[in-house]
Amino acid sequence: MTEVHVVVYCDSCGELFTDADGESVCFDTRYQAIAFLTFLPGRARWVYDGDKIVCNGCRVPDQCEQTGHAFTDSHGTTARSHGTTSCSRLCLVCGTSESEPR
Template sequence: MKRGFVTETHVVVYCDGCGDIYSEGENESICFDSINQAVAYLNARSGGVGWLYDGDQVRCDGCLATARCAEAGHVFPESWQTTLWSLGKATRSRTCEVCGVPEIEALP
């Protein structure tokens, strides 16, 4: 039986692109017993969305979305949202449906 303070070794997953830590819920990292357990967990949980391990690097969902848009371009909705600012200035904006990057234009 273990008692008191015990030092143990575990595996935590970080994105190779941005350094974000893999977590679920309250942004607390998940500790795995081994790299193999972490890889199996990511492969079972991601299901094509989320984090991806390609056999060499681990990428978070944000880095995967950014890479997709860098290769194929952003996917913006047809409609714009107009915002009226103080002093009578106005802008229109829309957000990429893949990576979340906004496109904003000033209106005359």
């Protein structure tokens, strides 16, 4: 007897979709995998757009590239060598930092 299982890989980076313990998740059919990803709870929102499946790690930077970063309002100050300082802030969506000399 032969059994076929479907596992999900990100079409952008090739990451395997896993459960909270890091084990690959096996689905019975492609449709079952798509339904699961479509209604996936907040832990790791993978997106299926009808053609490609994209993991959260690839989706978030793409989102910021399209809509712009959502930087925090406050700037942290970092002291650097040679007496210079800079202000930095983080994007709330992807974690990218932006800094400027002070």
